[in-house]
C-alpha cells in the first residue's frame with residue numbers, strides 16, 4: 001500500500017477518460033434530444049474524486065451516491081452499454097428503464113445506487129454499513145454526498161447515527177462549490193464542511209484537492225483503513241462541476257463570473273491533465289498507452305450509444321407494474337387497471 | 344384453538360419475540376425500545392433477552408430511522424423499526440414513501456426491502472392535536488408499501504409475523520386504544536400462525552348492511568352491530584385488516600348480499616379510506632347498490648385538548664348506528 005503503481009495510474013487514466021467521454025456524449029445526446037427527460041447531472045470535472053477514492057476500496061466494500069452517479073457506476077465497472085441504455089429509458093438499461101440517469105445501481109458491483117432526493121441515501125448508507133457490523137464483517141460503505149446535502153436533516157441524523165453505532169462509513173463530501181445555484185457560503189454557516197461531521201465525533205481527514213487523483217487516493221487509503229477498524233470517517237473533496245448542475249443549467253451562459261470561474265478551473269485544475277502530468281513526470285513518455293485509452297473510450301461510448309439506440313423501450317402494462325412488489329400478485333388492482341382489462 | 348385472553352400489546356410482543364428467535368437477521372430499532380423497555384412496553388424484556396446488537400435504541404432521528412431500515416433491509420437484514428407514535432413518522436415520510444416503497448421499483452427489482460415499520464396510532468386520551476392522528480390512509484397511498492392495521496390480538500399476532508417474513512416493506516400500525524384489549528390467541532405452539540398479507544376477515548355475519556372497517560373502527564362497527572340487532576337490523580362487519588393490498592373482493596361479496604354499506608374509520612374524512620371504498624363500490628358494484636354509501640370518520644378538525652370536544656370529534660358506535668339508520 002501507499003503510492004499507486006504505474007499500472008494503477010494508467011488504469012485511473014483509462015477510467016477518467018471513459019467518464020469524460022461518456023458524460024460529454026450524454027450532454028451532446030441530450031442537446032440532440034436523443035436522451036430525453038429533465039434530469040441529467042454529469043460527473044465531468046469530478047472524475048478524480050471518484051476514481052482516486054474508490055481505488056482505496058476492495059471488492060467486498062460498498063458504494064452509494066446521489067444522482068450524479070454515472071461516473072461512480074463506470075468506475076465500479078458497470079457496463080457502459082447498460083448505463084447508456086438506462087439514460088434512454090430502454091429495457092436493456094441497468095434499471096430496466098425504470099430509474100433513468102439518477103437511479104443507476106448494480107448488485108454485482110456492490111453499488112447500492114444513485115438517489116434523487118437530496119440526502120435521502122445517507123441513512124441507507126448507514127443501514128448498509130450496519131449490516132456489515134451486524135455480521136462481523138469489516139467492509140466499508142463509501143458514501144458520496146454533495147455540499148448542499150450537508151444542510152439537510154438526513155445528513156445530520158445519519159452522521160450522528162453512524163457515530164454512535166461506530167458504523168464503517170466513509171462519508172465523502174463532494175464540495176463542488178454549489179448546490180444548483182447556491183454557493184456554499186450562502187447556504188452553510190460552517191463552510192469547512194467536514195467540520196460538521198467532526199461535531200458528531202466523527203474522525204475527519206480534512207479537505208483534499210479532489211482534482212488530483214493521487215492526493216485523493218492517499219487520503220482515502222488512510223480513511224478507509226480507519227473506517228474498517230474503528231468507525232465512521234469524513235473527507236471533504238474540493239472539486240468542480242464542468243457542466244453546471246445538470247444539463248438544463250443555464251447559469252453559466254447568463255453569469256460572467258461563473259463562466260470565468262469555470263474556465264479558470266478547466267485551465268488550471270483539470271483532473272485528467274493533472275493525472276497525465278503525474279504519470280509522465282514519473283514514468284516518462286507513456287503517450288501511446290494514454291492515446292490508446294482515449295481511443296478506446298471513444299469506441300466504447302460510441303458502441304454504448306449504438307446498443308442503447310437499438311434497444312427496445314418498455315411499453316406494456318406489465319413493464320409498468322413489474323417490481324412494484326416482490327411478488328406482483330398482491331398488487332392492488334386499481335379501478336383503472338380493471339377498466340383496462342388487465343386482471 | 345384455545346381462547347386464551349391476551350392483550351394486543353402482549354400479542355405483538357410475542358410475535359416479535361418469536362420472530363427474533365426464529366431469525367437472527369430480525370432486529371428492532373427505535374427510540375426507547377431497549378433500556379426504557381419500549382414506550383408502549385411492546386419490547387419489554389428484549390434488551391435483556393437479545394442484547395444491544397439486536398435491540399437498538401436510536402436517537403430522536405425519524406428520518407434516519409426510516410432510511411437506515413431501508414439500507415439495512417436492502418443489505419440483507421430484516422429490521423423492525425419502531426416509530427414511537429405514528430405522528431412522528433411524518434418526519435420519515437420521505438424515507439418511507441420515496442425510499443422504502445420505491446427502491447425496488449426504480450432499480451427494477453434489483454433489491455428487496457424486507458422491513459417492518461411499527462407505529463402506535465390513534466386518537467384520544469387528551470393527547471392533543473399533534474399527537475392525535477390515525478393517518479394510516481396517507482401511508483396506504485403509496486404503491487410499493489403494504490399497510491397492516493390489526494383490530495385484535497390474534498390478528499395482530501399473525502399479521503405482524505407475516506409482515507416480518509414478507510420480502511416487501513410493511514407499515515404496521517397499532518392502535519394505542521387497543522393495546523390493553525384482551526382477545527383470544529392461537530395455540531401456544533403455533534409459532535407459524537400467519538395471517539396472509541392482504542386478506543380481510545368477516546368479523547360478524549349479517550344480511551342487511553355491510554360495515555367496512557379496520558383497526559379501532561372494527562370495535563365501533565361491532566358495537567353498533569349489536570345495538571342494531573336489537574332493532575332487527577343484521578349488520579355484517581368486514582375487517583379489512585390491511586389497507587394495502589386491499590381485499591375488495593371480500594367487500595364486494597358482502598355488498599352483493601346486503602346492497603348497503605357504511606364505512607367506519609378513525610381517520611379524517613377528506614381524501615380518505617371511506618372515500619376510496621365508496622368510490623370502488625360505485626365503480627364496480629353500481630348494479631347492487633340500493634342506497635347511498637355512508638361514511639363515519641373523525642370530524643374534520645384537529646383534535647382539541649378538552650375532553651368533551653375531543654370526544655365530539657371522534658367516531659363512535661352511535662355515529663355508526665345513526666348512519667345505518669339513514670339507509671336501511
Ligand SMILES: Cc1ncc(C[n+]2csc(CCOP(=O)(O)OP(=O)(O)O)c2C)c(N)n1
Nearest residue numbers: 068116117118146147148149176178179180
Ligand atoms: C430533498 C430535496 N430538495 C431539493 C431537491 C432539488 N435538488 C436537486 S439537486 C439539488 C442541489 C444539491 O446540491 P449538492 O448537494 O451540492 O450536490 P451537487 O448537485 O452539487 O452534486 C437540489 C436542491 C431534491 N432533489 N431533494
Ligand SMILES: [Mg+2]
Nearest residue numbers: 146147178179
Ligand atoms: Mg454541490
